Amino acid sequence: MTDALSKLLQTRDWLLADGATGTNLFNMGLESGEPPELWNTDEPEKIRTLYRYAVDAGSDLFLTNSFGSNAARLKLHNAQDRARELSRVAAELGREIADASGRTVIVAGSVGPTGEILEPVGALNHASAVEIFHEQAEGLKEGGADVLWLETISAPEEYRAAAEAFALAGMPWCGTMSFDTAGRTMMGVTSAAMVQLVESLPNPPIAFGANCGTGASDLLRTVQGFSAQGTERPIIAKGNAGIPKYVDGHIHYDGTPELMAEYAVMARDSGATIIGGCCGTMPNHLAAMKEALETRPRGARPTLEQVTDVLGPFSSASDGTGDDDAPKRERRGRRRA
Numbered sequence: 001m002t003d004a005l006s007k008l009l010q011t012r013d014w015l016l017a018d019g020a021t022g023t024n025l026f027n028m029g030l031e032s033g034e035p036p037e038l039w040n041t042d043e044p045e046k047i048r049t050l051y052r053y054a055v056d057a058g059s060d061l062f063l064t065n066s067f068g069s070n071a072a073r074l075k076l077h078n079a080q081d082r083a084r085e086l087s088r089v090a091a092e093l094g095r096e097i098a099d100a101s102g103r104t105v106i107v108a109g110s111v112g113p114t115g116e117i118l119e120p121v122g123a124l125n126h127a128s129a130v131e132i133f134h135e136q137a138e139g140l141k142e143g144g145a146d147v148l149w150l151e152t153i154s155a156p157e158e159y160r161a162a163a164e165a166f167a168l169a170g171m172p173w174c175g176t177m178s179f180d181t182a183g184r185t186m187m188g189v190t191s192a193a194m195v196q197l198v199e200s201l202p203n204p205p206i207a208f209g210a211n212c213g214t215g216a217s218d219l220l221r222t223v224q225g226f227s228a229q230g231t232e233r234p235i236i237a238k239g240n241a242g243i244p245k246y247v248d249g250h251i252h253y254d255g256t257p258e259l260m261a262e263y264a265v266m267a268r269d270s271g272a273t274i275i276g277g278c279c280g281t282m283p284n285h286l287a288a289m290k291e292a293l294e295t296r297p298r299g300a301r302p303t304l305e306q307v308t309d310v311l312g313p314f315s316s317a318s319d320g321t322g323d324d325d326a327p328k329r330e331r332r333g334r335r336r337a
Contacts, residue, residue, distance in 0.1 A: 017276025091143025109140030133165030183320020191225025209236025225272030253280025
């Protein structure tokens with residue numbers, strides 16, 4: 001049977017994804033350092049509100065509040081035994097909102113990185129990583145997610161482990177990486193290498209792409225890197241709403257709805273099919289993006305000069321594809337804000 005996302009992609013030439021999770025939840029009172037996944041059971045109405053933000057703004061799909069609902073991350077909060085439960089509830093709440101929308105809205109079960117580094121660089125072995133991802137995948141499946149959505153991944157080893165886990169769960173999936181280090185992921189993956197990785201998998205994702213990272217300009221340069229490989233697989237673009245700035249003790253993103261509307265059109269014209277926002281992206285950004293995608297005709301692929309003229313400069317001069325551009329490896333974990 002064809003999955004719901006693939007069916008929708010057959011009828012549309014672009015889909016609007018959702019925006020930020022953390023930014024919206026912080027505005028609802030989430031404290032820094034507090035795991036948002038616990039709100040699935042402690043504050044379910046706020047999670048319903050989060051999902052409604054995306055649906056009411058016109059999103060065709062939204063991600064569940066389960067980015068860190070894996071045993072490795074939840075262990076930091078002594079909640080590792082709740083990974084499956086919190087994932088299931090995240091999807092159940094999403095299914096409730098999607099089914100009440102009166103239209104086809106895809107519930108995408110968010111799966112973030114484990115927060116650990118896999119062998120041979122780190123201590124986490126492949127089998128353990130697969131087990132961690134499989135547990136979360138089963139919870140999201142039980143809760144009614146239409147598709148699993150791997151995001152903010154840096155290492156190819158972790159991407160492969162998640163893919164294997166999703167196959168065990170018998171679930172379709174999408175997967176993005178974060179290209180935040182001079183055009184590469186933190187662990188050195190280039191846009192071209194990601195295309196090769198995706199196509200080498202026994203169970204490749206429905207769609208793949210980039211999320212988070214630095215600014216929208218950098219993300220579109222990466223999207224164009226995907227397109228340059230000639231891939232026919234749908235590309236995902238989920239860029240941040242501008243650049244983060246520390247103001248009055250809080251992180252703010254300077255991207256306006258008008259800027260995100262320009263980003264959405266440029267993402268589509270650069271080759272992306274599923275277009276959304278990441279950190280800092282609010283409902284008003286999504287509404288502006290949807291209007292722009294609906295009303296502005298498809299155009300030629302923008303040049304990199306046009307991208308920077310409209311969205312601002314790149315964070316690095318290189319797109320990461322040169323031999324001397326490989327970043328140093330370091331341990332880091334980050335969640336989608």
